[in-house]
Amino acid sequence: MTLLPSRLSLNTVTVREQWSLEQCIDGCIRHGFGGIAPWRHDLHDCGIDTAAKLIRESGLKVSGLIRGGFFTADGLTVSDAVIDDNKRAVDEALAIGADCLVMVVGGLAKDTKDLHGARMAVAHGLHELMIYARPAGMPIAIEPLHPMYAADRGCINTMRQVNELCDELGPGVGAAVDVYHTWWDPNLEREIEAAGPNRLMAFHVCDWLVPTRDLLLDRGMMGDGVIDLSLIRSYVEAQGYTGLIEVEIFSRDNWWRKDPDDVLETVIRRAKEFV
Numbered sequence: 001m002t003l004l005p006s007r008l009s010l011n012t013v014t015v016r017e018q019w020s021l022e023q024c025i026d027g028c029i030r031h032g033f034g035g036i037a038p039w040r041h042d043l044h045d046c047g048i049d050t051a052a053k054l055i056r057e058s059g060l061k062v063s064g065l066i067r068g069g070f071f072t073a074d075g076l077t078v079s080d081a082v083i084d085d086n087k088r089a090v091d092e093a094l095a096i097g098a099d100c101l102v103m104v105v106g107g108l109a110k111d112t113k114d115l116h117g118a119r120m121a122v123a124h125g126l127h128e129l130m131i132y133a134r135p136a137g138m139p140i141a142i143e144p145l146h147p148m149y150a151a152d153r154g155c156i157n158t159m160r161q162v163n164e165l166c167d168e169l170g171p172g173v174g175a176a177v178d179v180y181h182t183w184w185d186p187n188l189e190r191e192i193e194a195a196g197p198n199r200l201m202a203f204h205v206c207d208w209l210v211p212t213r214d215l216l217l218d219r220g221m222m223g224d225g226v227i228d229l230s231l232i233r234s235y236v237e238a239q240g241y242t243g244l245i246e247v248e249i250f251s252r253d254n255w256w257r258k259d260p261d262d263v264l265e266t267v268i269r270r271a272k273e274f275v
């Protein structure tokens with residue numbers, strides 16, 4: 001089905017080098033986007049109350065707040081500081097009316113090689129967070145990251161792991177499915193099906209460039225890479241996902257250098273053609 005701009009949400013990282021949050025909101029409205037997905041530092045730069053007011057008045061939906069997590073930042077025992085910061089992230093997500101708070105869970109603890117321990121710490125941190133987030137009514141969306149980030153960003157790397165965590169943690173927690181992180185997974189369709197509608201909380205698109213020149217900052221515009229985007233969209237929509245399709249492109253050497261209005265026009269055109 002052809003994607004209208006009203007189905008799209010702009011993850012503000014896509015024009016991070018060009019626009020402030022205020023400019024992103026204006027840009028989304030100008031181009032007819034249905035939603036926006038800000039980062040916490042956007043809210044802090046703008047002031048949370050001001051950001052919440054601007055977003056509310058814009059009529060844009062918020063497909064997610066990026067991001068909580070990093071449970072292993074202070075070691076394999078999740079610190080109070082980390083939990084408190086995640087609770088603040090929940091409060092901020094509530095303030096802006098976000099559909100979910102996206103979790104980048106954290107990688108190995110500093111100076112360790114204990115991947116299993118890191119995963120145990122993440123499960124523990126999420127458990128602690130859910131005690132706060134569940135009664136507050138803020139859905140927590142775990143974003144499985146591509147395994148190349150297991151050491152430094154996220155040690156939850158597949159939808160299978162997310163489903164297992166969700167089974168442990170109970171309601172209110174689900175997945176943010178980002179094609180960049182999940183496209184390679186031979187079990188993707190099966191695990192998206194296992195997640196089902198309640199756990200599919202966000203869907204992020206961009207493309208995988210060949211070659212990829214930077215592990216973090218060289219994501220492609222939809223259509224410039226090798227991901228079968230419409231196929232993965234069909235997996236999530238087969239489960240009843242009707243939420244926004246969030247465009248999230250980290251691109252230091254290309255899209256961050258372009259006129260942001262051109263970037264948004266390109267996003268709309270490519271989403272229609274390739275997603």
Ligand code: ZN
Pocket residue numbers: 143178204248
């Ligand atoms: Zn993402």
